[in-house]
Amino acid sequence: MTFEEYLKSLQDKTVAVIGIGVSNQPLIQLLLSRDIDVTACDKKSREALGPLANELEAKGCRLRLGEGYLQGLDQDVIFRTPGMRPDLPELNAAVERGSRLTSEMEVFFEVCPCTKIAVTGSDGKTTTTTIIAELLKAAGKTVHLGGNIGHPLLAETGKMRPEDIAVLELSSFQLMTMTHSPHIAVVTNLAPNHLDVHRDFAEYISAKENIFTHQTAEDIAVFNADNDITLEESGRIPGRARLFSRRREVKDGVFLRGDAVTARRGSEEREVLRLSGIKLPGIHNVENYMAAIAAVDGIVPDEIIRKFAAEFGGVEHRIELVRELNGVRYYNDSIASSPSRTIAGLRSFDQKIILIAGGKDKGIPYDALGPEVNEHVKLLILCGATAGVIRHAVEQAENYAGLEVVDVNDYQEAAALAQSRAEEGDVVMLSPASTSFDRFANFMERGWVFKEIVNALK
Structure with a gap:
């Protein structure tokens, strides 16, 4: 389904968007611009929303605000905010009444016309995603950066071309109900996290695994061979598994030999980068580079990787x-x-x-x-x-x-x-x-x- 076809399918439907934060505002504005019946729901009060409340209502949006913002949901399509569990009683009741529960990222995966590379994990997601996106840009690709980083992409899907590349950072919350996987998936590592939202560690891992469980034999998944959980996952994927490791050499992927980041494909191997050529401090950033290199191997020339690594100073709020x-x-x-x-x-x-x-x-x-x-x-x-x-x-x-x-x-x-x-x-x-x-x-x-x-x- 194309982006335009999806929007047309909503013309005769009612839509609820839960959460009027930064990530959902472009979606709400897009739906309103197509004269779609939209109800925006948020726990915030009208006063907390400020001028935005009047602006949305002037465009025809219904608002459902305050403590009872999830009560009585009966719209045909409901977009949940990423951090909200999909099995809340109010959402379950809406689904039982016939509503379709989805999210901005789920729909993006359905309608995006270009190749998708996505990164998840407990640590290192943002830096790895940024490195992948910047390397692809340096290699002359048109890149659309989104998910947990950059900005919401669904509203921009109509401008994307098949030859572009969408690079996404995906959280466990975004992946929980995902039914599509990217062409190239990267799992940086897995450790207990977000157990204040997930029922247990097993549910957290299961959510993360949606990044590769819907892949095909033609797709690629990159895993951390130094993490027991991700190493086990690499043995049960539909497509090709590539590994990265700083502790041992791998047959297909990227590893550290002495102070050289080395890439291997079958019997062929080559030195891509020296540790002294990486400006970012920390061995964890070496791992981030290895994950990124495993993902873009064959797409981005090594000389571009070396030049970028020597100049890239990192992402804000990360050391x-x-x-x-x-x-x-x-x-x-x-x-x-x-x-x-x-x-x-x-x-x-x-x-x-x-x-x-x-x-x-x-x-x-x-x-x-x-x-x-x-x-x-x-x-x-x-x-x-x-x-x-x-x-x-x-x-x-x-x-x-x-x-x-x-x-x-x-x-x-x-x-x-x-x-x-x-x-x-x-x-x-x-x-x-x-x-x-x-x-x-x-x-x-x-x-x-x-x-x-x-x-x-x-």
Whole structure:
């Protein structure tokens, strides 16, 4: 089905869009522009929406706002927001009444006319997705970047050509009900995450696997051979499996041999990149490059990969150097919303650092973080709901040797304390190991606030 055919199929139907946030606004505007009967639903009050409420109503949109925004849904088609479970009682009731439950990304996969490359995983998704997209652009391809990164793509599908490439970062929430898979799928790794929304780790893994379960024999899936879960998954896919590993050589994929990133296809292998040629710090970013190279191998020439790696400084909020003040470097790693991501950040430096951590608890274990903090941190500054959990993990670890742990009220106090204790040559890093939702709308706002505070230090 083409994009235009899909829109025409909605002309005589009623549509509900749940969530009037940034990701769904282009969809709502598109549907209204085609004179489709749209009801926009959101838990926010009319006052919280501000002028947008009047603007949408002026275009013919019905609004259903406040605590009861999910009650009585009976529209023909319901678009759920990605972070909402598809089996909520209100949604189940609507489906039983005959509604079709879908999402912006599900429809995009149905109507997108071009090749799709998609990335998922517990850590490294955004950086890997960005590297893939930028490498393809450097090779002269027209790239459409979307999913959890970039901007919503469904409203732009009509402008896409078959020779273009859509590069997508997909979360477990987007993948939960997906019935299509991309031509090239990348799974960076899997570890417990988002257990405050998923019933258990098994459901989380099952959702992630939709990125490859609907592939065909003509498709490719890239897996991390150093992760037990993804390695097992690589043995049961419909198409071709490619692996990446920094610990061992693989038969088909990308691996690290000494300080050389090496690609292999059957009996042919070649050195693509030297570690010294990667500007981004951290072994986890070497893994991100290997995953990306395995995905674009044969599409992007090696010389373009080498040139890009030497110049690319990373994505905002991912071990992002904010400033250097009095010989102290301050890093923003706000993306680190899980212990595993903070561990990767800690391992990026060859010295002990001052770490600022803590945030909202999403029901995942913190035991593994304790030993890493003891090994890589000289002063631990905690704030937020998980402060006590992190402190417990540190103090209960076998290698605990009296690391100083200080609780503070906010980032203003954390940054001031870090500055007062840091010496020339030190590294201070915000890497929360927790979600931002205790105090911020998302990890981006958290990072922006931290950068503003750091940049204001005298």
